[in-house]
Every structure is written in structure tokens, then in C-alpha cells.
Amino acid sequence: MRIISKPLLAGGALAGAATGLVWxxxxxxxxxDEPTDPGNLFLRKYGPWALVTGAARAEGLGYSFARHLAxxxxxxxxxxxxxxxxxxxxxxxxxxxxxxxxxxxxxxxDEDFLGALLAQxxxxxxxxxxxxxxxxxxxxxxxMEMDLASHMAMLDINARSYTALVHAYGRSMxxxxxxxxxxxxxxxxxQTTPYTGAYSANKAYQRSLGEALWYELQGSGVDxxxxxxxxLATQGDALAGYPxxxxxxxxxxxxxxxxxxxxxxxxxxxxxxxxAFMFTQTRLLPRRMAVESVGxxxxxxxxxxxxxxx
Ligand SMILES: NC(=O)c1ccc[n+]([C@@H]2O[C@H](COP(=O)([O-])OP(=O)(O)OC[C@H]3O[C@@H](n4cnc5c(N)ncnc54)[C@H](OP(=O)(O)O)[C@@H]3O)[C@@H](O)[C@H]2O)c1
Numbered sequence: 001m002r003i004i005s006k007p008l009l010a011g012g013a014l015a016g017a018a019t020g021l022v023w024x025x026x027x028x029x030x031x032x033d034e035p036t037d038p039g040n041l042f043l044r045k046y047g048p049w050a051l052v053t054g055a056a057r058a059e060g061l062g063y064s065f066a067r068h069l070a071x072x073x074x075x076x077x078x079x080x081x082x083x084x085x086x087x088x089x090x091x092x093x094x095x096x097x098x099x100x101x102x103x104x105x106x107x108x109x110d111e112d113f114l115g116a117l118l119a120q121x122x123x124x125x126x127x128x129x130x131x132x133x134x135x136x137x138x139x140x141x142x143x144m145e146m147d148l149a150s151h152m153a154m155l156d157i158n159a160r161s162y163t164a165l166v167h168a169y170g171r172s173m174x175x176x177x178x179x180x181x182x183x184x185x186x187x188x189x190x191q192t193t194p195y196t197g198a199y200s201a202n203k204a205y206q207r208s209l210g211e212a213l214w215y216e217l218q219g220s221g222v223d224x225x226x227x228x229x230x231x232l233a234t235q236g237d238a239l240a241g242y243p244x245x246x247x248x249x250x251x252x253x254x255x256x257x258x259x260x261x262x263x264x265x266x267x268x269x270x271x272x273x274x275x276a277f278m279f280t281q282t283r284l285l286p287r288r289m290a291v292e293s294v295g296x297x298x299x300x301x302x303x304x305x306x307x308x309x310x
């Protein structure tokens with residue numbers, strides 16, 4: 001019998017894994033344009049209404065989720081703080097996809113936002129919840145530069161409201177033994193990210209909440225997925241300082257996330273580059289080196305002077 005060397009086996013396994021990853025990536029990109037669910041199984045499982053938070057901005061990930069869900073026949077509740085743009089998005093979706101769209105303008109950081117939102121969705125059954133909204137100051141201050149009120153507002157918007165939404169809509173889903181919850185965290189939630197430390201901490205909260213929920217709801221009929229995108233082309237030129245080959249369009253992220261719900265989990269990292277980056281950061285590097293290397297990466301991207309430099 002012919003003996004195959006260990007390095008060859010390892011090389012073959014690596015090549016196989018890489019081919020599989022590339023194939024899945026290419027397939028993921030192609031699925032953006034092609035209908036993949038002719039039996040409407042996704043809609044039957046999670047429909048007829050989806051609630052997407054943070055969907056007002058035309059270039060944002062939330063609107064991409066909304067478009068792809070409307071394309072799959074979902075009626076939509078869109079919740080966002082930005083009223084005029086939200087109304088425009090709702091009108092666009094209604095006109096193009098002929099689905100019902102209910103835009104709800106509210107501040108998800110308000111202490112009593114949940115009562116207002118529940119009142120406006122009391123007559124419908126939300127089968128899919130996409131927690132996607134977020135807020136961080138545009139000038140990306142460090143933890144110490146940021147004023148305390150902004151820290152507290154970020155906790156309200158990016159952490160407290162996520163728990164409130166998941167608790168309220170998730171409980172109804174558990175009672176019906178059917179539904180789906182997507183929590184949009186970030187690579188910054190998987191890997192501590194200096195120079196956007198408050199955001200990173202908020203995103204870690206979301207990731208941890210979602211991962212635990214994914215496990216606790218196994219067998220309940222409610223699927224949970226934590227999506228952890230890397231850099232997205234949603235913030236105008238705010239990401240101009242980063243390597244552009246690392247920046248993804250929101251559409252493949254939304255499609256890959258919807259396709260992975262109920263199939264993968266607890267965390268989906270969309271995109272081959274991001275998978276490799278996060279694997280290096282979270283599995284290969286010691287924690288201290290990982291924090292330092294991301295700190296340098298962020299400093300370069302944000303054009304900030306690094307710790308220790310003059
Ligand atoms: N962009 C990236 O590079 C990136 C990378 C990884 C993960 N993500 C995550 O992906 C998700 C979508 O990001 P995006 O880049 O598409 O962001 P985005 O376009 O800024 O979307 C966030 C939406 O949430 C809204 N919002 C902010 N505060 C709110 C509040 N208090 N109540 C209700 N709505 C509020 C925003 O309104 P305003 O515009 O008026 O603030 C905006 O419409 C976020 O969870 C983000 O953390 C983004």
C-alpha cells in the first residue's frame with residue numbers, strides 16, 4: 001500500500017478547505033442576484049413580518065437586509081431614529097416589491113422605546129427580528145476622549161435596547177415555537193478594538209448575548225444568529241484610511257446572514273478575508289499581541305497617533 005506523507009495530507013486538507021471556502025464565498029456573492037428559495041421556505045419559517053432596526057440609510061446594512069427580505073416576500077417593520085430617510089426607504093420598498101412596510105420613527109435609546117414599538121406592532125406577528133441599529137460618535141473618540149453622556153447613550157442604544165428587543169419579540173417567538181433572531185455585531189465584538197473601545201465593548205455585549213441565546217433556544221423553534229461583519233462600505237469616506245480590499249459591500253453580508261440563519265451559528269463572519277483576519281486575531285495570536293496589532297491597525301486607519309509615539 002502506498003504511504004501518503006503527513007505534510008501531503010495536511011497540504012491536501014488545507015487545499016480542500018481553502019477550495020471549499022472560496023467556493024462558498026463565490027456562491028455567497030452570486031446568491032445576491034439569484035432567487036434561491038423557490039418554495040419560499042424561508043418566508044414560511046420566519047414570515048410574514050420582519051422587524052429590521054436601523055434601516056433608514058440607503059447605503060446601510062439595515063436597508064440591505066430590508067431589500068433582501070422584501071425580495072423574499074416579507075412585510076417589514078423598519079425602526080430608525082432618522083424619520084425622513086426612513087419614509088423614503090419604506091416608499092421605495094413598497095413600490096418595488098409590493099410588500100407592506102411600516103416605518104416607525106423612534107429613538108431606540110429611549111428608556112421607554114419598547115412600549116411604543118410594541119404598541120405599533122401589536123396587530124402583527126413579527127417572525128424575524130434583525131437587530132442592526134447602532135450609534136457611535138462620528139469622530140471616533142478614544143474611551144477617555146469621549147464624554148460620559150456619549151458612553152451612556154451608546155450603552156442604551158447598542159446594548160440595553162438589544163436586550164429589550166430580543167426579550168420582547170423573542171418571547172413571543174418562543175411561545176409560537178417559531179421565529180428567527182439576527183444580532184448584528186461586528187469583528188470589533190469578537191476582537192477587542194482600541195481607538196473604538198466603547199463600540200467594541202458594546203459589540204462584545206451583543207455577541208455574548210446572541211451566542212448564549214443561540215444555545216439556550218436550541219430546540220425551541222427559534223433560530224438565532226450573530227452576524228459579525230468586518231469593515232463595510234456604508235460610512236462614506238470614514239473608512240478611506242483602511243485597506244480597501246478589506247471593505248465589503250453590505251449586500252453579500254445581508255444575503256450570507258439570511259442564508260446562514262437556522263443553518264450555521266452561533267457566529268457568522270461574512271467574507272473570506274474577514275474569516276482569515278478574525279481567525280488570526282482570535283485563534284492564532286496571543287491576546288496581548290492581538291490587541292496591540294488591532295490597535296496599530298485602527299490607529300493607521302483612523303490616522304491617529306499610536307500609544308507610545310510622540
Ligand atoms: N460600517 C461598518 O464598517 C460595520 C462593520 C461591522 C459591523 N457593523 C454593524 O452593522 C450594523 C449596521 O451598520 P451600518 O454601517 O449600516 O450603520 P448605519 O448605516 O449607520 O445604520 C445604523 C442606523 O441606526 C440608526 N440609529 C442610530 N441611533 C439610533 C437610535 N437611537 N434609535 C434608532 N435608530 C438609530 C442610524 O441613524 P443615524 O444615521 O441617524 O445615526 C442608522 O440609520 C451596525 O450594527 C454596525 O455596528 C458595521
